[in-house]
Amino acid sequence: MDMPTVAIVGRPNVGKSTLFNRLVGKKLALVDDRPGVTRDRREGDVAFGGLHFRVIDTAGLEESDAATLMGRMRMQTEAAILAADAVLFVIDARAGVLPADQPFAELVRRAGCPVILIANKAEGGTGLAGAYEAFTLGLGDPIPFSAEHGEGLGELHEALKGVLPKPDPEDDDADEDAPGGRSLKVAIVGRPNAGKSTLINRMLGEDRLLVGPEAGITRDSISLDWEWRGRKIKLHDTAGMRRRARIDDKLEKLAVSDGLRAVRFAEVVVVLLDATIPFEKQDLTIIDLVESEGRAVVIGLNKWDLVADQPGLLKQLREDCTRLLPQVRGVAVVPLSGLAGEGLDKLMQAVVQASEVWDKRISTSRINDWLSEATSRNPPPAVSGRRIKIRYATQVKSRPPHFALFGNQLNALPKSYTRYLVNGLRETFELPGTPIRLSLRTSENPFDKG
Template identity: 40%
Template sequence: MKPLVAIVGRPNVGKSTLFNRLIRRRAALVEDVPGVTRDRHYADASWGDRTFTVIDTGGFVPGDQDVLLKEVREQAQLAVEECDVILFVTDGRAGLTAADEAVGALLRKSGKPVLVVANKLDSPIGTVQALSAEFFRLGLGEVFPLSAEHGLGIENLAGTLLDKLPAKKEGEDSEERPDDGSIRIAIIGRPNVGKSTLVNALLKEKRLVASEVPGTTRDPIDSTLTYKDKKVVLTDTAGIRRKRSIAHRVEKYSVMAALRVMDRSDVAVLLMDATEPAVDQDAKLAALAEEKGRALVIVVNKWDLIGTDQRRQEAYREALKYSLKFVGYAPIVFTSALTGSKVEKVVDIAVELAEQFRYRAPTPQLNRLLDHMVDNNPAPIVHSKPLRLYYIAQVGTAPPTFALTCNVPQGVPEMYKRYITNQIRKTFDLRVPLRLLFKERPGKAKRESRKKPHLKKKKPSRRD
């Protein structure tokens, strides 16, 4: 599993800007007002030979009793408790504040490696050193002056960060899951939706403690079963990790637990409670599976409490597809883990998706499909010239990844990307996440030089 790096600090010090800079794309909303970030954001970053997951948190305000700020603080505390390294971001121009000192005191107690970042410093070197010097009073070691907005000092920070990460484990940075012949399935979901009960039903034994009390499962637990001559590893996620300071906010822990487990899984089984409509936390877990590129099965558990009305089930299915339209490709199964109804169908579909997860499409068929797509829905005009798609090939699996050669790789509209994705999904009957890469044709410089008019040789004048 990839190491976790948490970015914390008081509001409006540039945490989200640093987050975007580290992951090298604009994923987090950035505004020059405090409080824009409230929930945790996750994204993978690659520096040198390491890949790690960065967590952007909301403004950390110790002791504030405002309900919303307490929620934000709890999210940040959770990130601190679960991460491997902490980036403590401060405002270098504003100087050390009482709030910074309070946050620093809490971080010292965590026992985690902490790197102090004095942000918003893009002045001359002497001024930067003077402004950042006072942050040594925090007692957290070296201070890294930088400007996240302009990228100044990022390389120095990243170099030290890599040294603080846990020792690299075999296969840590690989997008492909280690191929030992087993299919790894992560059971994720909010507390008390029946994750452990589902695993017990599949194993046909009481392997895990199941209780109606949220928080029974503390750590990820692997269970192995053989299904149709295939080795399947089920991981019941630690939906909750109780902490003294945030014991009540149990629903929030499922995201962190899923993040940890999903890195080493092929398929995520998202369990939902049939007696409750899809809530924001369910959507976050589904989005996490899509972002991580994991195959997804949506399981509506406790359907025995609703009844057997087929029309009601179809109405529920349509409502679910609407609320989770960004993973509309994911199959939906209605089960009762308690009675065992349709639980085997969950594994049956998960095994099928695991095979699709590593599917490789024939290149000739892909290019016939590309011709068909362009004929039926011509590519749009991009930057005042027609978008031309020349060639397509699959370049990776887990998830299936396709590279398309075109003339304007940076300008392909999102709508046309969705069209291509849907056509590939429909043609090869794939119900797993897909990735598209667009690249320029080789020899661009040579083609551009041919377009330039050749300078005519100047005729010598009589004076010459």
């Protein structure tokens, strides 16, 4: 079949060409801070995690007379939209939704093809408020994204996979939709010499990866196909992650960067600890990184066959985990031995369960029943004599579960109260171990005009 096409559209200077370069993997499109640098449609072929498509970078959409240069650029963009199988509609998350975005959102809607809304320039969580303003465009859930830093690529991949035509069955990558279902993407990460490659070799039942006592043997992020209980799994072995200050070798720096990319593409990340020296500072840093990337987490205690007093130690380590990692409270902690092949089935059960929790959707009515009870039991504090009121809550996306609260003066809500709400969501709706995101929106609830 012909390669599907994806058009990148949006007003000038929202980062369309940077996104184009990111997808193509080369700096084909000129990028500058000045708006309107792109004038012609630029096309490039993309191979993106098993997806193959042609991407079109378009001129920034502006209202202009058809006879002018800007008008002709707009016509080129409209032609690209009409020919596309899917549209990536890009806004600037830091600027939020501007009046200029609205007519072009209407244009894209009228075209009738699938639209993926990208709130660009949201690196490190900045611009999230602007990203959620994008709901007003009526184009679905926005993906907080950073074309410059590669944040949000995993979410974009999932969205594209849902809207692009299915690949030809003869295609090498068509196994994603073969009987047995889509592959669950699992990354194995940890400090150097935690036993990641040994564990994967044991899972595969062959010495597929080079192993040895020396730390840092693995340099590339290796992707391997595997099947567990009839479930397709795509395993990513990664280079050991060390503190940046300790990395001198350029190849190792590249390898660690590759490992970060594997985390971003994964759905579940197994953080492998050495049970003989668990929860070192670097282990906590890695788990914190995985949580900040919004991935489901499972902790594997490798080399369990080398420790004494296993029941007592396991109880102690699970208590340590609750104390040291409140941001992933309830995370599965699984003792195992990659070398001896012990605990692998329990590890995979925990991985599949973590992916289901990460993908969980909760109805708005259930969330608001919980919210009413939670705020009655422990009301929000008052600010300047006026009580903060949370009127309404909804889940805006999953993978990981992300909730939005609407009310008045929510920007003054103390961190201790947002922690109370997050913990309540986690316990009430059984969301152990997964990152939970909470957006606070000072706005009227459309269902509560009082």
